[in-house]
Amino acid sequence: xxxxxxxxxxxxxxxxxxxxxxxxxxxxxxxxxxxxxxxxxxxxxxxxxxxxxxxxxxxxxxxxxxxxxxxxxxxxxxxxxxxxxxxxxxxxxxxxxxxxxxxxxxxxxxxxxxxxxxxxxxxxxxxxxxxxxxxxxxxxxxxxxxxxxxx
Amino acid sequence: xxxxxxxxxxxxxxxxxxxxxxxxxxxxxxxxxxxxxxxxxxxxxxxxxxxxxxxxxxxxxxxxxxxxxxxxxxxxxxxxxxxxxxxxxxxxxxxxxxxxxxxxxxxxxxxxxxxxxxxxxxxxxxxxxxxxxxxxxxxxxxxxxxxxxxxxxxxxxxxxxxxxxxxxxxxxxxxxxxxxxxxxxxxxxxxxxxxxxxxxxxxxxxxxxxxxxxxxxxxxxxxxxxxxxxxxxxxxxxxxxxxxxxxxxxxxxxxxxxxxxxxxxxxxxxxxxxxxxxxxxxxxxxxxxxxxxxxxxxxxxxxxxxxxxxxxxxxxxxxxxxxxxxxxxxxxxxxxxxxxxxxxxxxxxxxxxxxxxxxxxxxxxxxxxxxxxxxxxxxxxxxxxxxxxxxxxxxxxxxxxxxxxxxxxxxxxxxxxxxxxxxxxxxxxxxxxxxxxxxxxxxxxxxxxxxxxxxxxxxxxxxxxxxxxxxxxxxxxxxxxxxxxxxxxxxxxxxxxxxxxxxxxxxxxxxxxxxxxxxxxxxxxxxxxxxxx
Numbered sequence: 001x002x003x004x005x006x007x008x009x010x011x012x013x014x015x016x017x018x019x020x021x022x023x024x025x026x027x028x029x030x031x032x033x034x035x036x037x038x039x040x041x042x043x044x045x046x047x048x049x050x051x052x053x054x055x056x057x058x059x060x061x062x063x064x065x066x067x068x069x070x071x072x073x074x075x076x077x078x079x080x081x082x083x084x085x086x087x088x089x090x091x092x093x094x095x096x097x098x099x100x101x102x103x104x105x106x107x108x109x110x111x112x113x114x115x116x117x118x119x120x121x122x123x124x125x126x127x128x129x130x131x132x133x134x135x136x137x138x139x140x141x142x143x144x145x146x147x148x149x150x151x
Numbered sequence: 152x153x154x155x156x157x158x159x160x161x162x163x164x165x166x167x168x169x170x171x172x173x174x175x176x177x178x179x180x181x182x183x184x185x186x187x188x189x190x191x192x193x194x195x196x197x198x199x200x201x202x203x204x205x206x207x208x209x210x211x212x213x214x215x216x217x218x219x220x221x222x223x224x225x226x227x228x229x230x231x232x233x234x235x236x237x238x239x240x241x242x243x244x245x246x247x248x249x250x251x252x253x254x255x256x257x258x259x260x261x262x263x264x265x266x267x268x269x270x271x272x273x274x275x276x277x278x279x280x281x282x283x284x285x286x287x288x289x290x291x292x293x294x295x296x297x298x299x300x301x302x303x304x305x306x307x308x309x310x311x312x313x314x315x316x317x318x319x320x321x322x323x324x325x326x327x328x329x330x331x332x333x334x335x336x337x338x339x340x341x342x343x344x345x346x347x348x349x350x351x352x353x354x355x356x357x358x359x360x361x362x363x364x365x366x367x368x369x370x371x372x373x374x375x376x377x378x379x380x381x382x383x384x385x386x387x388x389x390x391x392x393x394x395x396x397x398x399x400x401x402x403x404x405x406x407x408x409x410x411x412x413x414x415x416x417x418x419x420x421x422x423x424x425x426x427x428x429x430x431x432x433x434x435x436x437x438x439x440x441x442x443x444x445x446x447x448x449x450x451x452x453x454x455x456x457x458x459x460x461x462x463x464x465x466x467x468x469x470x471x472x473x474x475x476x477x478x479x480x481x482x483x484x485x486x487x488x489x490x491x492x493x494x495x496x497x498x499x500x501x502x503x504x505x506x507x508x509x510x511x512x513x514x515x516x517x518x519x520x521x522x523x524x525x526x527x528x529x530x531x532x533x534x535x536x537x538x539x540x541x542x543x544x545x546x547x548x549x550x551x552x553x554x555x556x557x558x559x560x561x562x563x564x565x566x567x568x569x570x571x572x573x574x575x576x577x578x579x580x581x582x583x584x585x586x587x588x589x590x591x592x593x594x595x596x597x598x599x600x601x602x603x604x605x606x607x608x609x610x611x612x613x614x615x616x617x618x619x620x621x622x623x624x625x626x627x628x629x630x631x632x633x634x635x636x637x638x639x640x641x642x643x644x645x646x647x648x649x650x651x652x653x654x655x656x657x658x659x660x661x662x663x664x665x666x667x668x669x670x671x672x673x674x675x676x677x678x679x680x681x682x683x684x
Contacts, residue, residue: 007306063304064338096354097304097335098325103354 004032008058011101023105025056033058037069039105041148042113046140047075050148054084054108056101066095067104074147076140078117078126086111087121184417184670188406188431190424193382196392196403200385203229211236216361221247223347223381224359226388248350248359250322302328304335304352321360325353333368336360340373346380393429396436400425414444415684416673441669442600445684450603454543472501484632485548499548542606549599556592559635563588566639574644583648587635587655594628594662601665609679613672620668624661631658 004012012032015025022040027033037054041047053072059065069091071084079087090099090107120126129136181187191199200219207218207229224247225232236243244250300309300318304327309317320326327335335352339345349365351358362381366374386392386403390410395402402424409419409431419431420438429436433444442450469478474492485498495504567581601621608614631654639647672678 005305007304010306061338064334090354096352096356097331098327098353 007063008033015101020102020106022109023102025101025105033062035101037105039109039112041144042109045113046137047077047112047144047148050144051150052112052148054105056104058101063097063099066091066099067101069104069108074143075112076125076136076143077112078115078120078122078129079111081122085121087119182667182670183674186406186408186417186419186421186431188404188408188419188421190395191392191403191405192424193401193403196382196386200227200382203227207232216363217244217249220249220347220359220361223384223388224248227385245357248348248357250358300326302326302331304328304331321351321358321364323351323353323356323358325351325356325358327352329368336365336368337370337373340365340369340377340380344380346377347384393431393434395423395425395427396429396434397423397425397427400427404429404431406431416676418443418670418673438596439600439603440597441666442604443673443684446603446607446680446682447600449682450546450606453539454546469498469501472496484629484636486629486633499545539606542602546599546602549595549602552595553592553599559588559592560585563635570639570644570648573641574639576644583652583655584635587631587651590655590658590662591628591632591635594624594658597662597666598625598628601669604669607680607682609681611679613677613679617669617672617678620661620665624658624665627654627658627661630654 012027015035019025022042023038025035025037027035035056035058037056039052039054041050041052050073052075055070055072057068059068069086071080071086073084075084081087086108088107088111090096090104115129117126117129125136128139200222203222204215204218207213207222208215210233211218211221213221221232221236221243222229225235232243235246298311300311300314301307302309302318307328307330309328316329318326318328319332331352336349339349347359349360350356351360362377365377369377383394386394391405391407393404393406395404400423404421404423406419406421409417411432413419414432417432418440420428420440421431422428427436428438430439430444430447433447435444435447439447471478471489471492471494473494474489478487478489486495486504487498488495496502497504563584567584570576570581570584571578598621601617601624605614605618605621608617631651634647634651634654637647669678
């Protein structure tokens, strides 16, 4: 494998030494472009108290192209589908090379605090969210308790 | 009829033909349903953009690249741009990804040396939005000695002395190293196909990278691609322009008489400078007259959906109903003669050919009454499939015939050679055959689309008239096709020639009648369709 670019080394270093609150990200030993990530559910959100596992991969074109990020923990959220894929503009067309792993993870954490059912990825969840928000939030809490308990 | 008379007949027609040809070239007769249009070359399209930019430059007193970015942002709508600019210049500029003009700041951040040189465009000094950092208060000379710069994208450090050559920032002041800029811009152009909307690398910054800077950054090949993408964006943003869809042709058609709202009453077929026809309304790479764009789209979708069934039902071969020999149609007309049992039949309806020469020719018309008898839903759906297949088969049949064009021309050429040798005719005297083939092919394309039209027409008197015209044209075309299949015998050449020329003129006439009547029918709102247009 080619040597890691300086940018990735620096980012990794900073993530290890000075991770944002509620977020951890550590490179995989086998592939330093592959990160094991955990994100804590934001306070006052249905995901509060949950610890969500994600995987993050830096493609060869990074940082010109965005990292690939996916939830590994099941989550009931209108912008995250069954496979853990995330609908987030900065991971797609709004990506800027000036963004970093930490900013991406913070954005994902913010997305948990502010679900957007008008721009859905998981259609059934989004529909539920719009029709009966209370029930949807209860469901999200239940899933958080069941799946995001850090085990 | 003596051969002299035949010759006279023939010459009369030949003269007519030439006159018509000349008329077509010099003064094309513009019909009510035709549209006026121009064919523009790529360089003319580039000139159009330059002209629009120059105009805005003068009116709004801006530099050329600013005018260009504004125009691209406003989709080349000069009026809208001028209106918005006069209302609120700074908003217009900011929306378009440019910062409003301001007096050069006395303070300069360490990352923004005003000594921006060759590699950095001069506009750097026009920046108005600066991130306030403690360093801004330091004197410039002290900064340039002490501060090195780390590119936020690649994290490589650049000594202060190389700032002006190795790094650069747009007017927004977001500085990155030159290498990252190059990689970023090349990726945007080559991978994402972006051109007019390439923004600053900073997250959330909408500052547009100007064309002059892109040309400085990228290799000539990418630069050329960038210019090409800009032209494409210009054409697709301009409602009165459309690229010629034919491979290898770079022409653009300009037409202001076919806006989308008119497409329910005109079929704006145009001929590009490359000689090919296209529809200006939908970009279809051939004439689909007399059918409206919307119906063509519906029809194509339907054919794509149902094609498997149709394919299954319509095999490439058919069996002779008399002797069951397998017959493959390899070109020519629909008048088939079984090689084995000599049974003459129509390829389309498989009925005896003898019926086709008489007044009760019904091959083109689907009898809707049989559909009325359908009692349960299954029978109804079967009837609807049958109805569709009726039209689809006829449509596909003409499509297939058109695909055999090349063979048709080749065979005709062979016959023309034979005629020149055996009949002592000159090259120019046998051209009537080629002209007849042209006529047949053109008429077949129209016939093909007429079946799509008929499929969507509601059954009423107007539709009956349409189908009468369709039947007349189809019969005329089959007759002409049959004549063209004949092997010219030396003693019958002049008769055959007269027949073909006569029949060809007749086909032409029937073709024009069908086309005129149908296209005028849209303008007169005579047609009623089973779908919304």
